[in-house]
Amino acid sequence: xxxxxxxxxxxxxxxxxxxxxxxxxxxxxxxxxxxxxxxxxxxxxxxxxxxxxxxxxxxxxxxxxxxxxxxxxxxxxxxxxxxxxxxxxxxxxxxxxxxxxxxxxxxxxxxxxxxxxxxxxxxxxxxxxxxxxxxxxxxxxxxxxxxxxxxxxxxxxxxxxxxxxxxxxxxxxxxxxxxxxxxxxxxxxxxxxxxxxxxxxxxxxxxxxxxxxxxxxxxxxxxxxxxxxxxxxxxxxxxxxxxxxxxxxxxxxxxxxxxxxxxxxxxxxxxxxxxxxxxxxxxxxxxxxxxxxxxxxxxxxxxxxxxxxxxxxxxxxxxxxxxxxxxxxxxxxxxxxxxxxxxxxxxxxxxxxxxxxxxxxxxxxxxxxxxxxxxxxxxxxxxxxxxxxxxxxxxxxxxxxxxxxxxxxxxxxxxxxxxxxxxxxxxxxxxxxxxxxxxxxxxxxxxxxxxxxxxxxxxxxxxxxxxxxxxxxxxxxxxxxxxxxxxxxxxxx
Numbered sequence: 366x367x368x369x370x371x372x373x374x375x376x377x378x379x380x381x382x383x384x385x386x387x388x389x390x391x392x393x394x395x396x397x398x399x400x401x402x403x404x405x406x407x408x409x410x411x412x413x414x415x416x417x418x419x420x421x422x423x424x425x426x427x428x429x430x431x432x433x434x435x436x437x438x439x440x441x442x443x444x445x446x447x448x449x450x451x452x453x454x455x456x457x458x459x460x461x462x463x464x465x466x467x468x469x470x471x472x473x474x475x476x477x478x479x480x481x482x483x484x485x486x487x488x489x490x491x492x493x494x495x496x497x498x499x500x501x502x503x504x505x506x507x508x509x510x511x512x513x514x515x516x517x518x519x520x521x522x523x524x525x526x527x528x529x530x531x532x533x534x535x536x537x538x539x540x541x542x543x544x545x546x547x548x549x550x551x552x553x554x555x556x557x558x559x560x561x562x563x564x565x566x567x568x569x570x571x572x573x574x575x576x577x578x579x580x581x582x583x584x585x586x587x588x589x590x591x592x593x594x595x596x597x598x599x600x601x602x603x604x605x606x607x608x609x610x611x612x613x614x615x616x617x618x619x620x621x622x623x624x625x626x627x628x629x630x631x632x633x634x635x636x637x638x639x640x641x642x643x644x645x646x647x648x649x650x651x652x653x654x655x656x657x658x659x660x661x662x663x664x665x666x667x668x669x670x671x672x673x674x675x676x677x678x679x680x681x682x683x684x685x686x687x688x689x690x691x692x693x694x695x696x697x698x699x700x701x702x703x704x705x706x707x708x709x710x711x712x713x714x715x716x717x718x719x720x721x722x723x724x725x726x727x728x729x730x731x732x733x734x735x736x737x738x739x740x741x742x743x744x745x746x747x748x749x750x751x752x753x754x755x756x757x758x759x760x761x762x763x764x765x766x767x768x769x770x771x772x773x774x775x776x777x778x779x780x781x782x783x784x785x786x787x788x789x790x791x792x793x794x795x796x797x798x799x800x801x802x803x804x805x806x807x808x809x810x811x812x813x814x815x816x817x818x819x820x821x822x823x824x825x826x827x828x829x830x831x832x833x834x835x836x837x838x839x840x841x842x843x844x845x846x847x848x849x850x851x852x853x854x855x856x857x858x
Contacts, residue, residue: 369695371410371467374460381561382411384420384581387427388574394419399583401558404470404703405693405739413557417585421549421592424578428520428547429598431575436517436545440494443543447491450570454484454535454563461562463695465531468556470703470740471657472694482822483532483563486539486838489822493843494543499850508857515847517545518624519600522593524614525560526605527553527705528660534560536826536837537603537626538567538577544846546601547576551593554583555705594618601846604628605662608786608831626835626845628662628827630760631788634781635665636803638774639673641793645815647681650766652817653791655689655744658701659764660709663789663811663819666760667750669769669777679748679768683729686744686766691734701764703739710740713763719755720747720767730764758784774799782808788828789819810836 371380383390393414401411414420454461462476471479499513523537530552541548552560557579564579582589590610593599594617601624604614608630618625635653637646653665670678694702704710710733717731730743742763750756750767761767771777781790787809794800794815804812810828811819820826825839835845 367473367695367697368459368463371464374463376457376460379457379460379464379562379565380411380558381565382413384414384416385561385564385577385579386420386424387578388568391420393417399554401468401555403467403739404705405695405737407739410467411558413581415585416580416582416589418588418592421580421589422596424549424580425520425593425596425598427575427578428549431573432517432519432547435547435573435576438545440497440543443545444491444494446571447487447494447539447543450567451484451487451491453566453569454480454487457566461531461559464562465556465559466694466702468558469527469530470694470705472699472702475657476694479529479532482820483535485822486532486535489838490539490543490843493540493840496840497544497843497847508855510854510856512852513849514852515849518846518848519546520549520598521546521601521603521846522549522551522599524551524590524593524602524604524606525553527555528657528662530556530559531563533605534563536842540837540842541601541603541846542572542576544843546846548578549593549599550577550579551589552579552581554581554586557581590614591617594623595620597621599623601625603835603837603845608833611833624845626827626837627833628835628837629788629831629833630786631663631828631832632666632758632760632784632786633663633789633791633809634807635668635791636777636781636793637668637670637674637678638777638792638794638796638799639671640795641674642795643674643678643681646678646793647685649791649793649813649815649817650682651685651689653813654766655686655701655764656817658704660705660762664760664762665791665817667757667769667780668766669771669780671777672770672772675768675770679728679746682766683746686729686746689744691741691744692737693739701744703737703741704763705740707740709762710742713742713761713765716755716759716761716763716765717745717747720750723751723753725749725754725767752780752783774803778803778806782806785830786828786832787830788832789813791817
């Protein structure tokens with residue numbers, strides 16, 4: 366049996382239970398707190414400050430004051446701090462993974478994978494820091510010279526979700542700090558501990574006082590969000606979360622015309638064509654659908670299978686999922702952990718019951734897992750899905766696999782595009798021409814071909830339609846935190 370509680374941490378100071386403002390660990394001004402629970406056992410892990418608008422304003426002011434000097438650091442100085450932070454994440458991967466598993470529920474194996482993935486953004490943006498340069502522009506007027514250079518926009522507010530509480534912070538903050546911005550972090554109320562641990566390591570890596578600030582909140586999240594949106598000292602806001610909340614934040618930011626990055630809701634189609642290799646399709650589907658218990662931004666939400674192999678694929682997938690162990694993420698051999706909060710189980714059951722009402726056939730699972738103490742749901746497969754069902758329009762965010770049947774390539778594309786969002790999609794086919802045709806036709810920001818993952822630090826991540834705008838990762842990620850300034854020079858005698 367490996368580590369299973371916070372007492373097993375090798376480095377105890379990575380477990381922090383206060384907010385972090387201007388290089389100090391602080392309580393909320395109101396004195397209010399909230400509890401962080403382990404979703405596998407529902408036991409209390411920690412009590413952290415319920416910070417509000419006043420606390421947030423102080424964090425913003427600290428970041429603003431720090432920006433005055435931090436913006437003048439060289440790109441190489443910033444790169445060295447990011448690389449040091451990367452090294453510290455990998456050095457303490459076991460402790461960081463344990464904290465993540467206990468507050469989020471994902472398995473230790475997945476948690477270690479997230480820590481490695483999160484660290485990769487720090488290393489990537491360390492390199493991008495030194496390559497975010499301007500250009501000399503050819504001129505029409507021979508008596509002028511024109512050049513551009515790039516400058517950090519200012520204080521950046523980074524709002525992270527609970528499903529990837531480390532990676533979504535480093536993907537945002539790594540880019541912001543690389544660009545020369547200072548930051549205010551707002552982790553999800555369900556998972557603040559991973560974020561606070563990252564603040565410890567970032568401080569150790571050398572980032573100056575005020576460059577990093579962490580505001581923890583659960584019940585006052587709307588109040589904190591409004592302060593981040595309306596405070597004029599904040600020049601950039603990056604948010605990962607639901608389309609509904611994203612629209613509210615965008616509206617609140619309009620008054621100060623902030624620069625925005627929005628990575629919002631998805632409804633990813635997973636399209637399996639007749640020529641697909643069944644084994645490849647099954648393994649890619651399991652990764653795309655069941656990673657983090659079905660709680661990822663680009664989780665395969667609608668599994669579209671061409672009619673010729675529909676039954677064969679359904680049988681193979683059912684057999685494979687039956688082999689997967691469900692349990693506490695700290696236990697050996699577990700592949701599917703609990704959902705992160707109770708509402709997720711409730712929503713999944715609404716989707717399952719709705720599918721049954723509209724003719725869906727549950728061939729595996731279909732109910733909560735009783736007697737395990739936490740927010741567990743049986744891995745579920747439903748056949749005979751149709752477009753009347755809720756899953757067609759909403760993210761399920763749970764280990765619920767709905768199988769839809771299609772006949773032609775054109776029908777699959779139409780089904781896939783028939784939604785308001787467009788974050789990611791997956792294609793399984795042995796036809797290279799089809800992979801190009803379908804990728805180009807899908808109204809999404811990212812497409813995975815014959816695999817179940819859509820993200821890497823060097824690849825731009827983001828969507829179209831109501832999945833938002835802006836990109837994280839890739840060379841595009843740092844540009845979201847920079848402004849372009851032009852310089853026109855008269856060289857006439």
